Amino acid sequence: MILTVTLNAAVARTLVVPNLSLGHRHRAQESAVLAGGKGINVARSLRALGVPVIATGFAGGRNGDAIRDGLSAAAIPFDLIEIKGQSRTSIALIDPMGQTQTEINEYGPEVEPGEQAEFRRHFGQLLEYATAVVFAGSLPPNMEEGFLVELVEQARERGLYTVVDSTPTVLRAALKACPSLVSPNQHEAESVVGFDFIEEEDYLRGLARLVEMGARHACITSREGHSYLTTREGVLSARAPMVERVSTIGSGDAYLAGLLAGLLHRHYAPPEAVKLAAGCAAANAETLGAGVFDVRRAEELAGAVKVEAVSYQPGGDRV
Numbered sequence: 001m002i003l004t005v006t007l008n009a010a011v012a013r014t015l016v017v018p019n020l021s022l023g024h025r026h027r028a029q030e031s032a033v034l035a036g037g038k039g040i041n042v043a044r045s046l047r048a049l050g051v052p053v054i055a056t057g058f059a060g061g062r063n064g065d066a067i068r069d070g071l072s073a074a075a076i077p078f079d080l081i082e083i084k085g086q087s088r089t090s091i092a093l094i095d096p097m098g099q100t101q102t103e104i105n106e107y108g109p110e111v112e113p114g115e116q117a118e119f120r121r122h123f124g125q126l127l128e129y130a131t132a133v134v135f136a137g138s139l140p141p142n143m144e145e146g147f148l149v150e151l152v153e154q155a156r157e158r159g160l161y162t163v164v165d166s167t168p169t170v171l172r173a174a175l176k177a178c179p180s181l182v183s184p185n186q187h188e189a190e191s192v193v194g195f196d197f198i199e200e201e202d203y204l205r206g207l208a209r210l211v212e213m214g215a216r217h218a219c220i221t222s223r224e225g226h227s228y229l230t231t232r233e234g235v236l237s238a239r240a241p242m243v244e245r246v247s248t249i250g251s252g253d254a255y256l257a258g259l260l261a262g263l264l265h266r267h268y269a270p271p272e273a274v275k276l277a278a279g280c281a282a283a284n285a286e287t288l289g290a291g292v293f294d295v296r297r298a299e300e301l302a303g304a305v306k307v308e309a310v311s312y313q314p315g316g317d318r319v
């Protein structure tokens, strides 16, 4: 079972608004409301891929109830700690005419020290059923990065596969706990390593730096349908067929779920797992809602992903 940890879960509302323009009144052509936050998006994608999953984290207030209802409706097993604060709302505005995606995410509620302690205890119990743990998304505003670092260490000490996908500040801290895999997008990775990725060599240097900073493995996704993954044998580069995008929000989450489903559940070799990852991400881009895609379409797109081994040996960096 893969345990996903969403410390700042959200009610994720997506509105399709043609010709969106600031300062004007609009009507949404279409809308979707889902339980959200990166870890929950990953759980939704894993569930679609047939991987046993439990979603944990914090949820509170009416939004917390809506998050639980959304998870139940999607048949995603969950075990969320109730908090006094109101879980946040994340709004995505999709303009199909201007081809823009605008996100407005609340910071989320504070989580009291007692609630944090309760989560820590509970987490230890959930680990007994897990083979892998995915820590994804931002932290509640008053939560120290050390809280997450300790959770990663706790999971790692039990010999579990650990994955971190969070904001650059949190990711930088989490690298100290040596997670099995980190999966930032290009922008986040650039911010963590401190330089821009312009050429392929920059991505490879970025991966090497993430490994040097503590990750056992790293993948970096980019908007142009391109991604890189370190493996024991070297680095793989994957190019997905570009699809007509509806919304790429959650494509990174679908990518991570596809990768984990491939590596840990289907026992694929890394090149096949990367294809599945990029197929899921592309299928997500064709669909409204984060971590939502048609699995058959994802498999079809996976078949068209071009994967190749790329080499880079800058002064013995281990990638």
Ligand SMILES: Nc1ncnc2c1ncn2[C@@H]1O[C@H](COP(=O)(O)OP(=O)(O)OP(=O)(O)O)[C@@H](O)[C@H]1O
Pocket: 184, 185, 186, 220, 221, 222, 223, 224, 225, 226, 227, 240, 241, 242, 243, 244, 245, 248, 249, 250, 251, 252, 253, 254, 255, 277, 278, 281, 282, 285
């Ligand atoms: N138009 C597209 N066609 C095909 N694949 C796409 C397209 N857009 C994105 N992807 C796939 O999605 C992956 C992730 O994209 P990106 O790095 O933009 O996600 P992200 O910012 O992490 O997303 P999120 O944080 O919203 O989950 C890309 O590496 C690529 O494989």
Ligand SMILES: O=P(O)(O)OC[C@@]1(O)O[C@H](CO)[C@@H](O)[C@@H]1O
Pocket: 008, 012, 036, 037, 038, 041, 090, 103, 105, 136, 137, 138, 139, 166, 167, 249, 250, 251, 252, 253, 290
């Ligand atoms: O605020 P966080 O937790 O860092 O990220 C939240 C978020 O940007 O990530 C998801 C896509 O990965 C979106 O659904 C959501 O808006």
